[in-house]
Amino acid sequence: MLTSELIRPRLRMHGSTLHVEMVHEQDPSLQQTAQDLISLFHHHRSQSQAAWEEAVRAYEGAGVDYVLIRGLAKVLADAATFTPLSTPLPPATLRERVFEYGPVFGTPDLFHATTREEVLGEVADALGVAPVELDALLFADRGASYRLTETGPAWTPAGLLARYNLELARGALYWASHITIEVASNYKDLWKYIKLFKLMFWAEPKRGGGYRIDLDGPISPFVSSTLRYGRQLAAFLPALFLCDQWRMHAYVHPPQGRGEMLYRLDHTCSLHSHFKRSGEFDSRLEADFAREFEQKVGDKRGHWHLTRESEVLLLGDTVMVPDFVLTDTGDANRRILVELVGFWHPNYLRRKVEKVI
Numbered sequence: 001m002l003t004s005e006l007i008r009p010r011l012r013m014h015g016s017t018l019h020v021e022m023v024h025e026q027d028p029s030l031q032q033t034a035q036d037l038i039s040l041f042h043h044h045r046s047q048s049q050a051a052w053e054e055a056v057r058a059y060e061g062a063g064v065d066y067v068l069i070r071g072l073a074k075v076l077a078d079a080a081t082f083t084p085l086s087t088p089l090p091p092a093t094l095r096e097r098v099f100e101y102g103p104v105f106g107t108p109d110l111f112h113a114t115t116r117e118e119v120l121g122e123v124a125d126a127l128g129v130a131p132v133e134l135d136a137l138l139f140a141d142r143g144a145s146y147r148l149t150e151t152g153p154a155w156t157p158a159g160l161l162a163r164y165n166l167e168l169a170r171g172a173l174y175w176a177s178h179i180t181i182e183v184a185s186n187y188k189d190l191w192k193y194i195k196l197f198k199l200m201f202w203a204e205p206k207r208g209g210g211y212r213i214d215l216d217g218p219i220s221p222f223v224s225s226t227l228r229y230g231r232q233l234a235a236f237l238p239a240l241f242l243c244d245q246w247r248m249h250a251y252v253h254p255p256q257g258r259g260e261m262l263y264r265l266d267h268t269c270s271l272h273s274h275f276k277r278s279g280e281f282d283s284r285l286e287a288d289f290a291r292e293f294e295q296k297v298g299d300k301r302g303h304w305h306l307t308r309e310s311e312v313l314l315l316g317d318t319v320m321v322p323d324f325v326l327t328d329t330g331d332a333n334r335r336i337l338v339e340l341v342g343f344w345h346p347n348y349l350r351r352k353v354e355k356v357i
Contacts, residue, residue, distance in 0.1 A: 001078065001234055004255065006071045007171035011254055018252050018261040020168045022270075023068065025161040033065070034072055034157035041076045042151055049082050050144035068164075075163050079152035084140055088127050091141040097123050098138065166271050170234040172263050176217030176250045179233070184210035184245035189278050191312060191321055193239035197232040203314050210245075211312065219253060240265075241273035285340055286323055303329045304336075 012019040023030055040059060044052045056073045060066045087094065104116045120131040127134065139145050153159070173179070183190060187210070194201055200216040218230030240246050247266035254261060265271070286308075293306050304326045312321055328334035341349065 001231060002071055002074055002167045002171045004171070004174060006067060006074060007168060007174070008255055009067045010168050011172065011256070013254065013256065013258055013261060016261055018172065018254060018263040020172050020263075022165040022168060023161055025158045025165070025270075027161075030068070030161055031157035033069065034155075034160045037069065037072050037076060038155050038157065038160060041073075041080070041148075045148050045151060047148055048144060049077070049146050049148065052077065052148060053144075071164055071167070072160060075160060075167055076152065076155070079163075080148060081150035081152070082143070082146035083149040084146050085137060087137045087140050088129060091137060091139060094123075094127075094134065094138055097126075098134075162272060163274065166238065166274070169265065169271055170237045172252060172254075173217065173234045173237060173250060174230045175219060175253050175255060176230075176233065176263070177219045177253060177260070178217050179215040179248060179250045181213040181215065181240065181246065181248050182206065182210065183213070183240075183243045186242070186244040187211065187246075187312075188321055189242045189275070190239050192278070193236055193275070197236045199233060199236060203312075205312075205314070217250070217252075238271075238273035238275045241267075241271060242275060242277055243267070289324070289338075289340060305329050 007020075010021045012021050025031075036059065037056075040055055041052065044055060052073075056069065060069045063069070089097075098119060101114060101119045103112060104114055104119050105112055106116055108115050117131065120134055124131040124134040129137075136145070181190075184206075190213075194213070194215075201213055203211050203213045206212055215233065218226045218233055240248060245267050248264065250263040250265075252261050252263045253259065290306060290308070297304055297306075305328075307325050307327065308323070322337040322339045324338040324340075326336040326338060
């Protein structure tokens, strides 16, 4: 995700309302910048992270759009894989072997008769590697030495700019104290991600359907691990875009020091999620159950209608979403909640039961 210094310049304040200045994904000049960086990134495959960062600085030059360039470069790097080099010994041990010789320099003098190259040569011979290879491996445990092994998604210029906009929207939540979300439909994945990111929430059903969910923000007085929780909350945001109808009100204290401001988003925004929606069924067991129910009870042979994960049980600080709900077609108030159990053990069943009693 973007760092705060890449987000602050894009924040705009109007009265008590906070906006994030997005980029136009179809702008030809911005697309050219995005394409240049994508090409540059692919050119640095198998090179070090330090080499990539140096290339970005060179591309940036003295231009005034450095915030955009650094932001796009950060998106590319975050979605890629940088892998540490393989070493004959842990890098810390390699450094110990070399540093045992004390301070050495490129040229000898009265007090330092051995040169750096000679020390590297002696240690490299003992390890069976080339001196130049040993020099590269000394700090292989540092991120700057990691090699770019996978460049991530098949980025297009528009796609990279769209993801940059998403990361800007995420970043505004770093300074949130409280967030209120209202969702009206297709919200089963939302609960999954709330639990996945371990967010603190309170929820209540709304009249007419849907839920109101209140989330503590990272600068809430109830949050202790502010930085880590802030990243978790920001990482959660794309889950909202999986819902069909939603709106979010975030109460944010931007670093510019203007006090609490309101940051709003809803389902009409242009942002898109890169999270995957759940499939129709989570397992073969569920698919088989639904098929057999339809064959034996469904259609015109019975008066029960089967729906998938359409009910949410609010259980204090957690939720439970039963796999199926059976609704009597003659009386909508008669409903049966069904939770399927595949592999199980007694403790697993006990925890399931304890949730609902």
